Amino acid sequence: MRDGDQTIKVAALGRVEGEGALHVSVKRGVVDDVRLELYEPPRFFESLLRGRSYLDPVDITARICGICPVAYQMSAAAAIEDACGVSIDGAIRDLRLLIYCGEWIESHALHIYMLHAPDFLGYDGAIEMARDHPDRVRAGLELKKVGNQVVEVVGGRPVHPVNPRVGGFHRAPTRRELEPLLAPLERAYEMARETVRWTATFGFADNVLDCELVSLSHPSEYAILGERITSTRGLDVPVSAFAEEFKEDQSGHSTALISRHRGKPYLVGPLARFVLNFEKLSDDVRAEAARAGVGPSCRNPFQTIVIRALETMEACALALRLIASYAEPAAGYVDVRPRAATGYGASEAPRGLLYHRYRLDNDGRIEQAVIVPPTAQNQLAIEDDLRAVVGANLRLPREQLQALSEQTIRNYDPCISCATHFLTVEVDEA
């Protein structure tokens, strides 16, 4: 080994959703190689869906991830309804937004308090942080619980909800069933505000992300069930154009397919949503963002912990508005008849844009299924960011550099369960 050569290996990356590996090698003081290695053969679920009924993906794809099942259900339903020529609006669409708010709240609370805050406060994990900050951790668990409650009331159970279906919901909740959520959501809104103020006090490493940011957009709503795909470099296309714009291929070091936009890495997720949809946030949330020192010009991935807290506020506020204005629909779902067609659907999972495409035959049998999760889209951007962070911090002691590398990955809250299933982290200084 020469001076300036090093190999940092992290055998198992903790505090991410799933498992996998990261390998970084440094030669002669320069970062030589960065690889996120995702091991599990991809696309199990896509092949599992082929030949099955068009009504099945909403239930089956929910099992891809225990943290963001609603995102899979909503993207799947949107794509199948698109194939069948059905558009959902009114109270059923509102219920979809409401259950999605629940998922954002529980997912963001889990990531902020259990997975990411320990990095900023110098703890190995949530257990160690809880010894010194038990009230903070309890608050995080309580916030998450409110999100789970919303998912349970609308979806039938808090994890892997069973009520969503193609066309809407097996049964629409009554107004009386939703109203008990109001008080917890009001409390959660203030807890989320406190979370913004708390996370804004963390120290953030200097870092500027240079890649294109991509998210859904909607004419009047912060992007959850958006209609078009937009970017910081002027992209503005319908969801159906996703496959024309974003190309996937198999990297040699990963069994997950990875995505590029016009040949280059891009980023989806909270930072992209926030930057591209800032004006759609409610006034109070934008004011809180200003107080926290983050705005639409933010490009520092370390600050996404603050942005997740702001999105948690927004999700609470939206959930409160949706319940306040809720009028029970005459039926929980719209009848969706199959036809031979291809449909496209996307929604904003907590970790970013989640795209589904299904080709159906006349009987509604699935001939082809394509699912592009956020983590697979972010893989190259994460690798590029990691290359920059490691390169700028090579003077750090090895342990600190390794911890910073892991924290850098956790900035993106990667859901490796969705992208494939097993991730491990490894940094080489050889």
Added chain:
Amino acid sequence: MNATVVCGLGNDLRGDDAAGLLVARALLKLDVQGVDVEEHSGEPDSLVAAMSQHRHVIIVDAVAGDAPPGTVLSRFWNGAAMRGAVSSHGLSVGEALGLARVLGANADVAVYGIVGRVFEIGSPPSVEVVRAAAELAVRIEEDLSCA
């Protein structure tokens, strides 16, 4: 709410990973009295809640190991944080239990693991695990009846 809860952990779509769920469902069919039976996906907050709300917690999960498929392993958890286990849920089961303990939950915890053979997405559980789950449910029911 009862003093004792049985938490069956797992994922129905990953073959033998459903072992804990199979035990929970078998216990519900046995209509065991005076005990709460819950299905869990492994989410940390639901386990923390179970630990906080009960005096006795029985956790049943699938495990991978060298023992023959269907082998039942058991131990009482001593409160030490169990690291090293990988999880697709952000925190491992051991970490969730450790977190509950740090936050003041004092439940005693017994853990049963059923050694699995197949964990591929879309696979049904193996016959060995299905049989072991049914037997373990009866064993837990008998143990609880004697307690």
